Amino acid sequence: MTTLRNAILTALKSLLRGRSLLQAILAFWFNPTAVEAATDRTAKVDGTARRSIKDFLKEADELLLQPIEPDELKTLSRRFKAQFRERLWNNPSCMLPSYNHQLPAGHEQGQYLSLDVGGSTLRVALVELRGRGLKGQESEIVRMRSFKITPEIKKLEGMAFFDWMAVRIHETVSESLQADHSEKAIPMGLAWSFPIEQTSLKGGLLQGMGKGFLAANGLLGQDLGEVIQFACRKQKLNVELAAIVNDSTAALLSQSYVSPTTRFGLILGTGVNIAVHLPTCTVHRSKFGTRPSSWFDKASHVIINTELGMFGHDILPLTRWDKLLKAAHPKPEFQPLEHLLSGYYLGEICRLALVEAIETTGIFGGVVPESLLSPYSLDTETLSIIEEYVDYLSPPPCQCLPFLFSLSLSLTNPLDRDTSSTLDTALDTFRTRHPSTAAPTRLDMTALRTLASFISRRSAAIVAACVSGLWELKAEAEAEYLESLVSASASASAEAPPSSFAAAAETRAELDILHTVVAFNGSVIERYPGYLAACQRYVDELVVAAAGPNAAGAASVELIPAHESSLLGAAVALACLEEGKAN
Template identity: 60%
Template sequence: MRPLISAMTSLREVLVAALKSLLRGKSVLQAILAFWVNPSSITAQDAKPKRCTARSLPDFLKEAESLLLGPVDGDGLKEFSAKLKHQFRIGLRSNPACMLPSYNHQLPSGHERGEFLALDVGGSTLRVALVELRGQGAKGQASRIIRLDSFKIDSEVKRLRGTAFFDWMAERILETTSKGGKQGRAPEDPLLMGMAWSFPIDQTSSKGGKLSGMGKGFLAAEGLVGDDLGGIIEEACRRKGLFVELSAIVNDSSATLLSEAYLTRSTRFGLILGTGVNIAAHLPVPTIGQAKYGERPEAWHAKASHVIVNTELGMFGKGVLPLTRWDHLLLESHARPDFQPLEHLVSGYYVGEVCRIALVEAIKSTGVFGGVVPPSLTSTYSLDTETLSLIEAHDDLDAARKIFASRHPSPVEPTSTDIAALRTLSSHIARRSASIVAASIFALWELKMEAEADLLNTLPAESPFIAETQAEINIAQTTVAYNGSVIEHYPGYLAITKKYIDDLVSWSGRNKGESIELIAARESSILGAAVALACLE
């Protein structure tokens, strides 16, 4: 008798909800079907806690842990790293879209000195700085930013077309340099400048490259695609009466590597992990396919035994990444699902979205959060990684609950149990991200060590590169410089990444005493641009 009463009650609830929907303009059949299939589709004023019994919350979280972390437990992470290393090798030899060799073949000695003008051109900010490098033996800091001005690149600036955008840049450069009396130099004595450029470029020299489409809403490349970026900026400055020579262009990951290499001689990798992900790697020149070097002068090859490579890490992983059903749902609505497979599982832009998709499923199937999806979470990318970071940072569940409720209000107030479940889910997703980043770093490190040994074995006895290559092999502690909001600020992320890396190094069976260390590179874009310029000097 009790099941019959329960069924009648449920039917009565469906009919009541259907009647309310009918008054809002739906047909009876539409309203009943909509409510029956998706109870959370009723309006906030009709919402009441609905405890589904399809499955228990502990069962859901247990499955989530298995799906997200099972593939990277134990030997799984070793196997995944080996598959990534195989893809890296293929990319190094033939893929024109990734593993791109820069013109930076010389790492800093740490003794470079001088004042340098540095630019950092990002997606939302232009920064212009005067940087002083004082050398590692100097008293106090080895490097310092004497002056730094930041200029917001808002939507209006992004809409500047072609040369208008670079004229805007030139005005900002003039504004900064004029404060120190640096402007007004003669054409024969230009102001030397280095730049970190966070957009695609087909680099043709240390100081220039062909401008590509910039994306991110920028119209600056209109009419200029294929033109030399260095020349565009120098000409824009000349129109403002400022004579500059843009002598070094680097991307953000290369700048991170160079900035820390100036301070820590064992730095060989630069990791960016925030909204996106990328790694720069210092590798032997023969590791990269010859065609990728383009038409470089023989003088460059005569001096270069190694080169900094922009891996474009996010583009790897297709076919080997441990995808869950939530990842597949993310990709179904993605405009370019195959473009950056690895980035979809690790970067700050996507971690929150994977969590949102899984959380919505949990709400509908377990009754957590009262069985009601907060209205804001019905929109894609509405649960950002910053929110998850703040929730995981609070040991006080009530404080974390208030943060979530303020950002994602719901007709049903979340409980501490609800927030604890969200924290568990987000921690699994963040841990998976850290494991994949660790596997990527280890795969590149192991590839580098193997490539160094191969190079040493093939060099002729009279080669000037023998000592340098042997020194690379003898590095006991390799440093990875890092920068970015996820690895810097997500609670526990750095420590988890380091633990995975240590396990992989230990499992590798390589020489005892070898290690990979992670060091934060502060103001890496600005300092890296200055160091790149100093290396040329």
């Protein structure tokens, strides 16, 4: 009975610290019997004393999860907000205003040609927009073809790559173009996943593409839109490239066509980024380049590309494993936040911690698999398989005691449960990808699963802190903008122009939004087990804390998937452009 009481008390303390129920139970049962038995099996392999895996995981918990406890996470969110605000004015590399200043009204209709050029695939699609009124049928990809960008295609230099693109476009849409006897060119939108210095909605100066691509060779500094248009003309394609968007802007636009209160677009896969809709005056005028004054007359708001990965300098809670990753990185200060969040780096942080655990605790037989000695050899996909059945969410507080009690009656040790199918899947995956002379046990995999969950939960919490910080910044910026409009109108000697009244009405509508949508896509947030649920929970807690106990109304921020957002977002950008011309 004493053991049961201690288990309940230990688990409750863990729940209060925001851990998942499974981790809370593991924190007790994983210690005194199973793990110490595993440690005894390997602790003296080389005749030296080792620390216990219990002690290692306890320290990992403190290093990775304590900095994301409620008070600490609120502080981090405020610090992000301060960095976002500061860099709207003084940093030329992030918080970049796009040329997209219109959000869709939802009644835009038409058929558009969309291109999505990523690191490994070119997708060409005909997209039909039907209007927000057709619930569930607002848009449709009428025809789409995907083309692998093989290593050979990546080596195509200069116009050769864009000629290859134009041929693929022709293969996809030639039938539709022949059926359309109109001489009017079909508008084409492009989601471009590589750096450009955008100079207009439909153009931008080509920069080095990286990722093994040679397409920019001989074309650096030339206008991307004109290059693609020229290649299409050679194929006798009657198309007009009219809009170029990045992936986060495309996510925001595509979901706002369906959900009118969408104001953020989050990308979280190999990399991380967020787009946000803000008042134009929030951004220093120097960041807009040489846009005509007529653009500013129309643009009370603008979509901002935050380049989120570049934030976090001097405010991130770094562990020794983060510092090891940073020390070995060729550009350690370029994207510090991305190192803690994105799929490219989560596996590497876990690899560094796991190697230390093997060497100091003796798990995995005290033998580091040879493959794990190579940087970035433990990928995030492997972690997702290992974590597939970890539960991130605790039961509601009122249910904790009965839930724990019923669990305590049915379980003597979570490691003795019939979880063979899930653990065997993890074991098979790990053995195949990281063979070793010392075969890993189910206990080893449970330890790795726990460590991976700490790292992924930290990522989810910090993403939530970024979203919350931007949400607060937007609310403050809208209030400040409205105040400036009211003050200017009151002090003007002449009658205020109609545009100022329209801007004030638009800003009041922004401030009245209670339910804000964050459109998202990317492999980590879409497919990593439990990640989305954890991130949403942290967002909910931060939004409630930011709104305060006396806030009128129930403000909420919801993460909603934006499926096929690159293709749909490019089409919506075109539709918004046409709507603007019509008006």
